[in-house]
Amino acid sequence: MFTTVSANRMSEAIVTQIRNLIRTNRLVPGDRLPSERELCEQFGVSRVTVREALRVLEAGGLIEIRVGARGGAFVTTPTSDQLSAGLADLINLASVTAFEVTEARIVFELGIIPMVVERATDEDIEDLRELTREHIAALKRGEYTMAMSAQFHNRVGACTHNAAIEMLVHSFHGPLLMSLREARTAAPVMGQRGTYEHRDFVEAIAERNVEEATAIMRRHIERTAKVLSKTKD
Amino acid sequence: MFTTVSANRMSEAIVTQIRNLIRTNRLVPGDRLPSERELCEQFGVSRVTVREALRVLEAGGLIEIRVGARGGAFVTTPTSDQLSAGLADLINLASVTAFEVTEARIVFELGIIPMVVERATDEDIEDLRELTREHIAALKRGEYTMAMSAQFHNRVGACTHNAAIEMLVHSFHGPLLMSLREARTAAPVMGQRGTYEHRDFVEAIAERNVEEATAIMRRHIERTAKVLSKTKD
DNA sequence: TCGGTATTAACGTTAGACCATTAGGCATTC
DNA sequence: GAATGCCTAATGGTCTAACGTTAATACCGA
Numbered sequence: 042m043f044t045t046v047s048a049n050r051m052s053e054a055i056v057t058q059i060r061n062l063i064r065t066n067r068l069v070p071g072d073r074l075p076s077e078r079e080l081c082e083q084f085g086v087s088r089v090t091v092r093e094a095l096r097v098l099e100a101g102g103l104i105e106i107r108v109g110a111r112g113g114a115f116v117t118t119p120t121s122d123q124l125s126a127g128l129a130d131l132i133n134l135a136s137v138t139a140f141e142v143t144e145a146r147i148v149f150e151l152g153i154i155p156m157v158v159e160r161a162t163d164e165d166i167e168d169l170r171e172l173t174r175e176h177i178a179a180l181k182r183g184e185y186t187m188a189m190s191a192q193f194h195n196r197v198g199a200c201t202h203n204a205a206i207e208m209l210v211h212s213f214h215g216p217l218l219m220s221l222r223e224a225r226t227a228a229p230v231m232g233q234r235g236t237y238e239h240r241d242f243v244e245a246i247a248e249r250n251v252e253e254a255t256a257i258m259r260r261h262i263e264r265t266a267k268v269l270s271k272t273k274d
Numbered sequence: 275m276f277t278t279v280s281a282n283r284m285s286e287a288i289v290t291q292i293r294n295l296i297r298t299n300r301l302v303p304g305d306r307l308p309s310e311r312e313l314c315e316q317f318g319v320s321r322v323t324v325r326e327a328l329r330v331l332e333a334g335g336l337i338e339i340r341v342g343a344r345g346g347a348f349v350t351t352p353t354s355d356q357l358s359a360g361l362a363d364l365i366n367l368a369s370v371t372a373f374e375v376t377e378a379r380i381v382f383e384l385g386i387i388p389m390v391v392e393r394a395t396d397e398d399i400e401d402l403r404e405l406t407r408e409h410i411a412a413l414k415r416g417e418y419t420m421a422m423s424a425q426f427h428n429r430v431g432a433c434t435h436n437a438a439i440e441m442l443v444h445s446f447h448g449p450l451l452m453s454l455r456e457a458r459t460a461a462p463v464m465g466q467r468g469t470y471e472h473r474d475f476v477e478a479i480a481e482r483n484v485e486e487a488t489a490i491m492r493r494h495i496e497r498t499a500k501v502l503s504k505t506k507d
Numbered sequence: 508t509c510g511g512t513a514t515t516a517a518c519g520t521t522a523g524a525c526c527a528t529t530a531g532g533c534a535t536t537c
Numbered sequence: 538g539a540a541t542g543c544c545t546a547a548t549g550g551t552c553t554a555a556c557g558t559t560a561a562t563a564c565c566g567a
Contacts, residue, residue, distance in 0.1 A: 109560030342529025
């Protein structure tokens with residue numbers, strides 16, 4: 042007969058209002074919200090309450106707060122880092138092993154290869170060649186890092202020209218997933234042959250050879266998988 | 275040469291401290307943090323600052339706050355729904371289109387099929403058949419919903435017996451995709467042939483026929499893609 | 508013209524007060 | 538003795554008013 046009422050927390054009501062404005066694109070990235078003191082007046086609450094609402098929105102990545110003159114709350118343009126951090130959280134929550142993540146990588150990074158071959162522009166390919174050259178040079182100087190490997194795979198993902206896919210690839214190589222304990226043990230092994238496989242892969246893409254590119258990438262990622270499954274013994 | 279140092283915002287430091295305690299399991303779900311006033315003393319800051327920190331943690335789904343006697347901040351485990359709801363907003367801001375998400379789905383959900391065929395147990399297959407039967411029945415009663423479609427795809431993902439993949443498939447069908455405006459327009463079209471395609475797909479899996487299963491699923495998802503690209507005209 | 512300084516608009520933080528909500532104990536009543 | 542209702546203490550929610558800190562900009566002197 043009576044349904045529970047929940048009127049609590051004014052700050053939550055403010056969060057909802059502003060979030061809806063953003064969802065419906067009445068506030069778009071780059072827009073600046075009124076200053077805290079103005080928001081106080083408009084909402085008819087104290088500054089503390091407004092600030093708590095802004096904290097929540099900020100924590101959700103919807104706004105960014107800058108101090109100083111001309112500061113205030115700005116609707117953000119989300120970076121792929123933020124997005125992949127969110128995905129990484131999801132994956133972490135499921136408490137998956139590095140082995141499982143690698144399997145997912147194989148599925149995904151092999152699956153996009155036809156798309157990469159089809160859509161990669163000359164500029165994409167030149168970028169990849171340039172990257173590979175740099176990485177091989179770094180390897181010879183003994184300065185090759187996992188970050189470089191991640192950079193390569195991310196750039197390959199970008200060749201699909203699909204923001205959703207870029208984001209996913211990015212999240213596979215983001216800092217959070219790499220922090221999985223098992224992943225670090227694999228790092229030293231990867232550099233040695235990895236960069237040369239990268240180079241061969243790029244050439245296969247340049248020749249629009251899906252089979253060859255797929256075969257190379259499969260070998261490349263499966264080496265990681267093998268190292269990981271060894272660490273579990 | 276110098277990395278940006280960000281010492282600002284005490285509340286952020288508090289968030290970091292508490293979050294680390296939770297990450298390292300020194301605080302586990304169900305634990306109660308000290309009251310706001312006690313935290314003030316322990317951190318040596320004012321109550322407002324502590325409260326802002328708690329808001330951020332609450333927004334991240336790490337704690338839950340109850341008022342009244344015996345109330346306070348209690349550690350919780352964020353649900354994947356909470357996290358993907360947060361992601362949905364970011365994706366909206368990043369203006370990833372439903373079309374792009376669908377392309378990513380094609381890559382991923384087709385890519386896992388060999389794994390599904392290889393690993394699906396008899397129980398998995400029986401579950402899928404059962405689901406399909408229910409959905410067809412619901413369809414005939416005119417009660418078929420998008421949630422059911424999502425349920426089917428999620429169950430297929432579970433057949434890989436890989437938590438990372440399950441989580442990713444899940445996030446494709448969670449509130450994330452559903453929040454995209456374009457996706458909703460596609461919903462009515464899907465039910466009619468979709469459920470029968472589901473049934474055929476399950477039988478292809480049961481026969482361990484990768485090619486057939488892939489072909490069916492590709493048609494199935496591409497119909498969605500077609501509907502979506504139409505809405506862009 | 509250049510470099511430093513003052514201004515100013517904004518967020519960040521504090522302290523102390525009061526309100527609202529809740530669990531649990533206590534007292535009253537039948 | 539049991540049920541009901543009140544009281545109290547603990548705790549989060551909000552307010553006010555002030556001061557500190559930061560950063561963009563304008564101004565001014567050499």
